[in-house]
Amino acid sequence: MTTPGTVAALALAAGAVGFTAIAVVGLFRLPDCYSRAHATSKSDTLGALLAVLAAAVAFAEPTTTLKLGALFLFLLLTGPTAAHAIVRSADDQGVEPWARAVADGPGGDPDDGAAPTPTDGGEEPRSEPRRGGERADGGERP
Amino acid sequence: MTLLADGLLVAAAALVVLGLGAGHRLFRGPTVQDRVIAANAMGTTTVVVIALLGAALGEPGYLDVALVYALLNFLLSVGLAKYVVERGGVLQ
Numbered sequence: 001m002t003t004p005g006t007v008a009a010l011a012l013a014a015g016a017v018g019f020t021a022i023a024v025v026g027l028f029r030l031p032d033c034y035s036r037a038h039a040t041s042k043s044d045t046l047g048a049l050l051a052v053l054a055a056a057v058a059f060a061e062p063t064t065t066l067k068l069g070a071l072f073l074f075l076l077l078t079g080p081t082a083a084h085a086i087v088r089s090a091d092d093q094g095v096e097p098w099a100r101a102v103a104d105g106p107g108g109d110p111d112d113g114a115a116p117t118p119t120d121g122g123e124e125p126r127s128e129p130r131r132g133g134e135r136a137d138g139g140e141r142p
Numbered sequence: 143m144t145l146l147a148d149g150l151l152v153a154a155a156a157l158v159v160l161g162l163g164a165g166h167r168l169f170r171g172p173t174v175q176d177r178v179i180a181a182n183a184m185g186t187t188t189v190v191v192i193a194l195l196g197a198a199l200g201e202p203g204y205l206d207v208a209l210v211y212a213l214l215n216f217l218l219s220v221g222l223a224k225y226v227v228e229r230g231g232v233l234q
Contacts, residue, residue: 006146009197013153016190017160023183024163033175036167040183051153051190055197055205058146067205071193074212075186082182082219089223090175 005057012054019047032098033090041083048075150198154191161187178222185215 026039049072056068164187167180189212196204 002145006149009146010149010153013150013194017153017156020157020160020187020190024160027164027167027180027183033171033173033179036176037179040164040179044183044186048186048190051157051194054150054153055193058150058197059202061202064202064205067202067209068193071189071205071209071212074209074216075189078212078216079182079186082216082223083179085220085223086175086178086182089227090173092227093173093175095173095175 005060009054009057012050012057016047016051016054019043019050023047033095034087034097037083037087041080045075045079048079147198147200150194154194154198157187157191157194161191174226175223178219178226181222182215182219185211185218189215 020043023040023043026043027036030036030039052068052072052075056065056072059065059068161184164180164183168177168184171177171180189208192204192208192211196202196208
């Protein structure tokens, strides 16, 4: 006996698991603190909101709907806010964003399919790796 | 009713596994901020697991626990983010 409420709650829970899985894959594979915060702040928050909606549909009582609505609003407000605070602290500390010249990402260097083609031999060939201190745009590391 | 409870329990179990997977970043994050991001994601997943367990087991008292845990998770993240930069400075 599958009522429409059951189907809706299970679909919302499945969506929650899917978006949280996307967030965890982003935590695994993205190369930078900033991009990881980007992945988790959006995808993990959306997964949490879908799971809260699934719980609200499963309960289907006024009191629990009120509590879960409060939890919904709270997660919606505080997830991206916390991620913004963390990223701002990273920027204040001087954590550098990932650049393609610095191939020290935890997931390894991503595929170079999107790498810009060098124009008329402007760059030296990649016979030797770049030093860690020099940036691709010539700026100095603070 | 049994199908709904079982499905929610399976979803909660999958979210527990995903939260433990997010804990990978706690051990090998190059910066402190990576670890705080991972802790925040794990805390959000824990809140969701508590709410889903309350829905699956039919106990509304779990939702209060989930609300308080969400508050503490947010305070942990913001407090660590401020502490890392200012070493216990006042919020500006």
